[in-house]
Amino acid sequence: DAKTTQPNSMESNEEEPVHLPCNHSTISGTDYIHWYRQLPSQGPEYVIHGLTSNVNNRMASLAIAEDRKSSTLILHRATLRDAAVYYCILTQGGSEKLVFGKGMKLTVNP
Amino acid sequence: DADVTQTPRNRITKTGKRIMLECSQTKGHDRMYWYRQDPGLGLRLIYYSFDVKDINKGEISDGYSVSRQAQAKFSLSLESAIPNQTALYFCATSDLRADRVRTDTQYFGPGTRLTVL
Numbered sequence: 468d469a470k471t472t473q474p475n476s477m478e479s480n481e482e483e484p485v486h487l488p489c490n491h492s493t494i495s496g497t498d499y500i501h502w503y504r505q506l507p508s509q510g511p512e513y514v515i516h517g518l519t520s521n522v523n524n525r526m527a528s529l530a531i532a533e534d535r536k537s538s539t540l541i542l543h544r545a546t547l548r549d550a551a552v553y554y555c556i557l558t559q560g561g562s563e564k565l566v567f568g569k570g571m572k573l574t575v576n577p
Numbered sequence: 578d579a580d581v582t583q584t585p586r587n588r589i590t591k592t593g594k595r596i597m598l599e600c601s602q603t604k605g606h607d608r609m610y611w612y613r614q615d616p617g618l619g620l621r622l623i624y625y626s627f628d629v630k631d632i633n634k635g636e637i638s639d640g641y642s643v644s645r646q647a648q649a650k651f652s653l654s655l656e657s658a659i660p661n662q663t664a665l666y667f668c669a670t671s672d673l674r675a676d677r678v679r680t681d682t683q684y685f686g687p688g689t690r691l692t693v694l
Contacts, residue, residue: 501682510581510667510685511620554619564635565683567612567619 471555473571479545480576487540487571489555494535499558501565502529502540504551511554511567514540550575580604581686583668589692596655598689600668607672609651610683611635611643614665623666626651658693665690 472490479485491500502514515522515529517538522529528541542549552570581602590596600609607628612620612635622635624643632643640662644652655662669683 508688510669510688511683513682513684516682564622564625565620567621569617569619 471557471568473553473555473568475569476572476574478574478576479542481547482544485542485545485549485573485575487542487553487555487573488537489539490537491555491557492536494557495559497559500529500531500535500538501556501558502527503554503556503565503567504549505554505570506548506551514553516558545573545575547575547577549573581668581670581684583666583686583689585689586687587690589694590658591694592657592659594658594693596658596691598653598666598668598691600651600653600686602649602668602670602686604670604672604684605648606670606684607648608670609645610669610671611641611651611653612667612669613637613662614667614688620667623653655691655693658691660693663691663693 499516499518501516503511504514505511515524515527517529517531521531530539550573552572554567554570556565584599610625611623613623614620621637623637623641624635626632626645629645629648632645642654666689668686671683
């Protein structure tokens with residue numbers, strides 16, 4: 468499975484935008500970029516995914532570099548509820564596996 | 578009601594005991610998964626099932642077994658629990674049939690905290 472690299476942690480302030488980076492230099496052409504997050508004491512929660520084009524949904528935006536070797540999850544206005552561990556994961560279409568790394572802990576300051 | 582439920586939510590047991598963790602889903606999904614999470618680490622896949630008759634080992638299946646009793650139920654068993662199986666266990670589901678782009682988005686239960694003394 469292709470590997471992703473994320474910072475161990477980031478801090479942001481409430482109501483400000485936050486950009487969470489992910490590097491995936493060995494991504495293959497069929498790999499989807501998934502983001503999940505895990506709030507304290509809960510199971511992981513799907514956030515967003517994309518292949519080549521930037522994506523928006525009600526939770527976040529995903530910006531994918533033109534060469535697809537990196538991506539950025541954008542939370543437009545961080546809230547205290549966004550404090551979580553964020554996982555950037557590559558999956559092949561039709562693959563059964565999500566390979567979770569250690570993720571990145573986001574702290575949101577009031 | 579939650580779409581993916583796990584029972585029990587917490588369990589303390591002793592070394593050598595047999596333990597069963599249960600997962601039920603009302604999402605109608607065909608695929609189900611069991612993961613474990615150790616402190617400070619990401620999730621690791623134990624077993625997964627594409628349908629009732631299809632069970633597959635994940636990366637850390639030793640010491641575990643599973644049963645897919647129905648499309649909606651997937652149980653994880655520890656035949657003889659040992660302390661290093663102390664962890665958080667998560668069940669997840671996905672529905673490849675409905676996922677036309679085949680990205681396997683997974684939906685997780687709330688987890689079971691298992692402590693083996």
